[in-house]
Amino acid sequence: MIWNLEMETMPRSRLAEVQLRLLQHQVRRVYERVPLYRQKFDDAGVRPDQIRSLEDLARVPFTRKSDFRDTYPFGLFAIPVDQTVRIHASSGTTGKPTVVGYTANDIRVWAEVCARSLAASGAQPGDVFQNAYGYGLFTGGLGMHYGAELLGLVVVPASGGNTERQIMLLADFGAKIIACTPSYALTLAEALAARGIRPGQLPLRYGVLGAEPWTEAMRDEIEEKLGITAINIYGLTEVMGPGVSNECVEEKNGAHVFEDHFLVEVVDPETGEPLPSGTMGELVFTTLTREALPVIRYRTGDIAALNVGPCRCGRTFTRMSRVMGRTDDMLIIRGINVYPSQVEAALVGLPELSPHYQLVVTRERTLDELEIKIEVSEGFAGEAPARLDLAARCREKLRGVLGLTANVTLVASGSLPRSEGGKLRRVEDRRKL
Numbered sequence: 391m392i393w394n395l396e397m398e399t400m401p402r403s404r405l406a407e408v409q410l411r412l413l414q415h416q417v418r419r420v421y422e423r424v425p426l427y428r429q430k431f432d433d434a435g436v437r438p439d440q441i442r443s444l445e446d447l448a449r450v451p452f453t454r455k456s457d458f459r460d461t462y463p464f465g466l467f468a469i470p471v472d473q474t475v476r477i478h479a480s481s482g483t484t485g486k487p488t489v490v491g492y493t494a495n496d497i498r499v500w501a502e503v504c505a506r507s508l509a510a511s512g513a514q515p516g517d518v519f520q521n522a523y524g525y526g527l528f529t530g531g532l533g534m535h536y537g538a539e540l541l542g543l544v545v546v547p548a549s550g551g552n553t554e555r556q557i558m559l560l561a562d563f564g565a566k567i568i569a570c571t572p573s574y575a576l577t578l579a580e581a582l583a584a585r586g587i588r589p590g591q592l593p594l595r596y597g598v599l600g601a602e603p604w605t606e607a608m609r610d611e612i613e614e615k616l617g618i619t620a621i622n623i624y625g626l627t628e629v630m631g632p633g634v635s636n637e638c639v640e641e642k643n644g645a646h647v648f649e650d651h652f653l654v655e656v657v658d659p660e661t662g663e664p665l666p667s668g669t670m671g672e673l674v675f676t677t678l679t680r681e682a683l684p685v686i687r688y689r690t691g692d693i694a695a696l697n698v699g700p701c702r703c704g705r706t707f708t709r710m711s712r713v714m715g716r717t718d719d720m721l722i723i724r725g726i727n728v729y730p731s732q733v734e735a736a737l738v739g740l741p742e743l744s745p746h747y748q749l750v751v752t753r754e755r756t757l758d759e760l761e762i763k764i765e766v767s768e769g770f771a772g773e774a775p776a777r778l779d780l781a782a783r784c785r786e787k788l789r790g791v792l793g794l795t796a797n798v799t800l801v802a803s804g805s806l807p808r809s810e811g812g813k814l815r816r817v818e819d820r821r822k823l
């Protein structure tokens with residue numbers, strides 16, 4: 391089902407007109423209201439009135455994750471904080487999170503794109519929808535929640551985790567659609583199998599899966615083991631949350647970007663030059679309608695390609711491929727974004743530790759595990775109880791900053807690999823995706 395027929399199927403020539411009008415307005419607005427944007431524009435010698443075509447956007451400077459950090463917490467807001475109705479946040483590259491705000495209208499737009507996403511995934515008004523994305527600062531839970539209500543679904547706000555309860559709710563309330571990370575969908579599949587529940591025995595038919603990278607092989611496995619159609623949903627906090635793009639159930643071949651709200655480009659990650667449709671590069675988004683926190687040419691770090699060709703479902707919005715990689719060292723562990731530099735930020739100031747650490751990510755069956763190896767400082771001669779206590783303190787501090795529990799292993803001074811001139815690999819990702 392197409393939720394917004396008029397917008398989602400409009401001719402691309404008309405879409406370009408809509409986008410240009412919104413872009414010009416948005417660029418003027420941020421120039422007037424957000425000091426960081428004014429500075430960037432001035433430095434680049436670009437004036438808002440010089441944006442006369444969509445191509446002119448290429449002259450506008452990029453926004454990066456570091457711009458959020460430098461203006462933490464509310465410096466990128468285009469309105470006073472007291473005019474927002476909600477704040478969300480995601481991991482920053484250091485100890486402080488990336489903060490975003492929403493006006494009442496931003497929440498309406500977000501619900502609209504999430505309703506479109508759910509409808510594109512196979513949901514119909516009246517269906518029971520189990521929302522197993524985390525509720526809280528993470529955008530997944532509340533974003534999908536509002537979209538589902540707008541679409542007219544019966545929402546079960548299960549939030550993340552607690553597999554036992556998820557299964558009880560699936561069986562008793564009879565959800566037809568579930569939203570969660572793809573890795574959690576596999577966890578659920580195995581838990582159901584362990585209880586002797588066969589795929590197809592539950593009313594569950596569709597999964598709206600995202601927030602982390604996954605593959606076609608994973609899709610096949612999830613579809614087979616859960617007996618559902620698995621659909622890819624993409625989004626990021628800086629741009630809105632879930633619902634920036636979503637696959638259609640008809641084709642399952644690329645996620646339609648909701649281009650009347652999010653203008654998408656693909657650029658060469660090295661040079662920043664725009665790349666033609668079909669070429670892999672870094673996704674860059676400009677929000678066209680967001681009021682509280684407009685972002686202009688935000689460099690996502692996500693590597694993907696666009697396909698503007700027509701789609702069997704009738705939507706005219708361009709499709710993005712799966713995210714094939716990252717330009718930075720961000721990891722996604724159990725759906726939570728983790729930067730190695732956060733580890734450093736969490737542990738700074740503990741004299742018993744050296745600044746050398748390593749992250750090892752594994753996947754036990756379907757669940758991600760993070761081990762953090764930390765070298766103790768040269769002089770540290772703590773015996774077993776002192777080591778245990780130190781490890782526990784590290785675990786607590788890391789949990790505060792990362793938002794997830796890691797296994798901490800203290801290792802001897804000098805035992806972790808050192809850089810030999812090149813990039814030091816602080817991360818060993820042993821998951822097979």
Ligand code: DLL
Nearest residue numbers: 480530600601602603623624625626627631632713
């Ligand atoms: O993960 C928003 C979201 C919630 C999307 C629920 C989908 C469903 P962040 O926590 O800010 O926001 O993480 C954004 O996650 O830049 C990608 O690297 C990655 N990501 C999100 N969706 C996908 C996906 C939410 N479908 C970051 N495939 C993004 C691959 C994804 N990577």
